[in-house]
Amino acid sequence: MVVRTKGARCRNRAIFIRKFPKQKGNMAASNPTSRPNLDAITDDDFEYVDEEFGSSYSPDQVQPQPEPMIPDLFKQPPLVKDDLITDTSRLQDQTVDHCLPFLAGEDGPLELNDYGLPRLNREKHVKFLKQSLGPLPGRFVAMDASRPWFLYWCLSGLTMMGENVSSYRESVIATARTMQNESGGFGGGHGQLSHLATTYSVILAIALVGGEDAYDVIDRKGMWKWLCTLKQPDGGFQVCMGGEEDIRGAYIAAVIITLLDLPLDLTPESPAYDGGRSNLLTGIAEYVRSCQTFEGGISSQPNNEAHGAYAFCALACLALLDNPRRVIPSYLDVPRLVSWLSYRQYAPEGGFSGRTNKLVDGCYSHWVGGCFPLLEACLGSSGSGSKEKNRTATGLAAAPETLYSREGLIRYILTCCQDQTKRGGLRDKPYKMSDAYHTNYVLSGLSSAQHQWDLDSDPLPLSEGETTPTMAALGADSIWNVFPYIDDNDQIYEDSDRVRPIHPAYAIPQKNVAGIKAYFQGRSGFA
Template sequence: MNPLPPLARSVHTAYAKNALVRLPGSLGNVDASRMAIVFYCIGTLDLLGVLQDQTTEMERLSWRNWIWEQYAAGRYGTGFKPGPFMSTNSGHDTPHIIMTYTALLSLSMLRDDFSRLNRQGLLRFVASCQNSNGSFSNTPNGGGDSDLRNLYSAFSICSLLGDWSSIDVESAIAFVASCRTYEGGYGQLPSCEAQGGTTYLAIAALHLAPPGPRPRLSTAERARSEHWLVHSQDASGGFRGRTGKAPDACYCFWGGAALQILSAHDKINAYAFTEFIAACQFPYGGLAKAPGQPSDPHHTYLSLAAAAMYAPRLDMSARGYGQWDFAPFNPLLNAREDTIRWARSHIPARRF
């Protein structure tokens, strides 16, 4: 087995730091999800192990302050907005459940003490996003989309808070089950085509949920999901997001993390998997969806997160000079294990 191509850590570090300051014009369409971009960039620095020693305390403070500037409070509780374009002056000062999840993780990476967090307000906000069918919307009272992305974010927030009292867990689990397809994957909504991303969200949510009256996944359901995910790996080593589609580096994370959660990670070719990610590196920094494509913060973070799960499992001779070594990664909540430990020790309400 040949050594993997080098991981251009310094170039990817520079790319993430630059993207925190300015995005290229080609990515102007993602400005409305600025909180997610911040998460991808800070997360990239965290995965590469450089967040504390290759950024200054002043930079980290400015990023923490910017995130807290997006913290909003109102009749439906408290949470984080996608960015400053949603301001009180515009009349759109409503928190967004996905951006709240990414904000909590970003602040944990930055080792914030969460002294400004209103825990009860956050629980009230999450509850206000749940719909009568068990699903969750982006914003309170059925605002925006209602799909598995929001449900996973709600479950992650409740898990980090250590408090599930504000939501109807069993109706949410029933909604997840309604999104399962005959293939074993999960669609974004009931009757939708199975996709790698939503399959990860469903499987992670089922494993984050507190124990219920019966197993969250039956043996047969688990086996079908494993089969569909394993057969989503392309001959190139990459993962397809949908049956019959081309492989995409972000689906290496979605599919690879779902298999990690199911303890079925040994059923795929980890070397080819990591080799595909290595081939997605862009010469000027960042990683792309496929070899030869331009990079973006979304694919950069998810590609490195995928590598963090699988590259350390390879022999040292295959990894090559330790370039593909990563700290332990938590596939359920999508961050380094030490970041999740920090979150779990600082986000829950203090108990005296």
């Protein structure tokens, strides 16, 4: 797994902040005497600054307050708006009203940069996540079946903010042990049934703390047997024995199978067992396809409404099955999906909503925002491995540098999603409480907005006679390269506010994916 930066150009572009922010679009006239944010200028260009401003800048002189560079797009209600008022529009208008002061930097005495943005309040968010790791008071009893999620959300959020979480290894091991069932898989806690969602979060938490002791907690054989019992004849997975079958199940199964390198054979106990013709991955992509809706988005189960969280599950699942450049267009209507995903972004808020005519919510920064790296890979926009760069498997144009407004999302996250009180943490939207779930997924969204992913491998050739891949988890080993995303205009946030990148499909850093995979790889038996 290669992680590299694009060399000098990148580094420079990432650090340098334009001294006089370039005027954008039909932005309000900026104050010509606005002075640069000196804090943001590094030593490297200090002399430069002296030269430019030495004559005009004097600390004693009273300087007019610089007008922050906030494009009108994020300061005004949308241009086209209907008069008809319904419940939906009422809520939408209220949300815009709530967000606008935050977007305009008028919500409090926060220190803002030239672009009108506050800093990422790392210290408070780190403290918030550490507190969320417990012990938790009694009112959290409603989360009793979701405790493994807290492990993943907190450790993942901390990791993205640059914290070293390996010190939690022992406690993750101890906690995970009580959640594992003898019949395979992890439940929400002692005496709770194994569930794919809780298993997913425990495994990712284990991968995040890393180390053989931690990996060894997982009963791989039990896991395989249990997964077999969840596999359904239509290709999907139930989330637990007797539980619902939905697209989360398909995504999580793909994550578990590829991270633990499980054998694909089905046990005779599996509801999908057909004498050895089908395996754990058979029909899974078809199941994903059946969840695409007429709107182009993806629903939890066939015939439901398109929803952002399931779009991520669908794309990430497919990306683990085969090279996204081939598998995504083979199973999904890409133009409709791109359209639907693009429409999830709202202005002036800048954030994403989860469904048509629903409100923005910080967590979709990941669920929807996290779809774009996978889509961009599918559209082969930046594939250095591909010779024919402009030609994609879909016959569609290569994606431009970015399909959505990264600026909009970053603005929403930094202004609206941060709880600036003592509490810290990130949230759905202003006036909502921060929580571990939103803190993690808002940071994941921020991470994907700040980075660019490049799929460095071409699809492996299909075997003879195949039109679509046979689902052998070929995509799980796709080589992804990551670079800091460099805006052609200006970088609106401080470079130190860049959080760490995470794997587009596994949602944890590549290093951790590589660590757990290396440990389990080739253990096809259960020694």
